[in-house]
Amino acid sequence: MKIGFIGLGNVGGKLAGSLIRNGHDVTVRDLNDDLVQSFVARGAKAASSPRGLAEMVDIIITCLPSPAASAAVAEAEDGFLSVLRSGQIWMEMSTTDHEEIIRLGARVQERGAIFMECPVSGGCHRADTGNISIFAGGPRAGFDLVLPLLKTMGRRILHTGELGSASRLKVVTNYLCTVHLVALAEALTTCKVAGMDMNTAYEAIRISSGNSFVHETESQVILNGSRDINFTMDLVIKDVGLFDQLARDLNVPLEVSPLVLNIFKESAEKYGPREFSPNIIRRYEEPCGVKVLGQGFPAEMVDDEPEEQGYEVVARR
Numbered sequence: 001m002k003i004g005f006i007g008l009g010n011v012g013g014k015l016a017g018s019l020i021r022n023g024h025d026v027t028v029r030d031l032n033d034d035l036v037q038s039f040v041a042r043g044a045k046a047a048s049s050p051r052g053l054a055e056m057v058d059i060i061i062t063c064l065p066s067p068a069a070s071a072a073v074a075e076a077e078d079g080f081l082s083v084l085r086s087g088q089i090w091m092e093m094s095t096t097d098h099e100e101i102i103r104l105g106a107r108v109q110e111r112g113a114i115f116m117e118c119p120v121s122g123g124c125h126r127a128d129t130g131n132i133s134i135f136a137g138g139p140r141a142g143f144d145l146v147l148p149l150l151k152t153m154g155r156r157i158l159h160t161g162e163l164g165s166a167s168r169l170k171v172v173t174n175y176l177c178t179v180h181l182v183a184l185a186e187a188l189t190t191c192k193v194a195g196m197d198m199n200t201a202y203e204a205i206r207i208s209s210g211n212s213f214v215h216e217t218e219s220q221v222i223l224n225g226s227r228d229i230n231f232t233m234d235l236v237i238k239d240v241g242l243f244d245q246l247a248r249d250l251n252v253p254l255e256v257s258p259l260v261l262n263i264f265k266e267s268a269e270k271y272g273p274r275e276f277s278p279n280i281i282r283r284y285e286e287p288c289g290v291k292v293l294g295q296g297f298p299a300e301m302v303d304d305e306p307e308e309q310g311y312e313v314v315a316r317r
Contacts, residue, residue, distance in 0.1 A: 004057035006050055006073050008035040010230040011120060012063030014127035015153045020044055022152050029053045054080030063093040066238060067100045074104060086112030091146055093118045097242055098164045105163045114142045117163060119170035123217055124230040125301040131155040137166030151310035158313045168246060175243035178236055180214035182260055182280060188292050189284035198223055198294040217301050218278045223294035227278040234273035236264050
């Protein structure tokens, strides 16, 4: 089966790398030709346009930074939507909007093709080793078709239900991740100002009820000083904005979400939209005149779990 992969950024490049590493026939497309050539050197083929890619493959995978980017590769003049054929599969692995998923899904189905949304969660370091988690929304029959590929790119695979369900769950989990990050930035700065040993503070949080996935990953690069988690403030604003709009559309009374969204919007204006998201801690460090650092923490996260075949996670009933 021939696979086309569009979007070789921080996450997409690592997912595509897992497919190549495991012997799949992969054709790639990205606006950055240097990235494309680096994948060609690893055994991939290159396509000159999304349309050209679709004509070469059985499955199209997209992993792009925004709903607009996903729509463009599908619907632009050189997009692949117009050449989708019956039985061909599009796997959308970007973090995108529920309504956009439904709209694009309808267009794909009109062509007789299959559309599955498959956003990922767990960080670039887990995407790099094929150990990331993947949510998959769409018909069960479509899920069964793409499950072997999902098991190659990820470790824990959850079929979330009908089309659109995975995108909603993805923005919920990204929202929670962001809330945890802001809370940790406040907590770690408070520990520093109080004169606590930061390595001890890290361990106290890690072994306690205050622990979280975010603490075990992003707190480490905060305490190293690199703050490099391969995710930037503009992307946080996009993701939390998607959650915020979802909740508002459902008339959920919001309190924390608007606050967190505003915190990142203000910080992006001050520090730049491409500032690493863990540097939200600067918002608290700078007024206190401190730098929150520990000793012996890594500059970037590396997955220490060995790569293993993925498996389907079944929701308890």
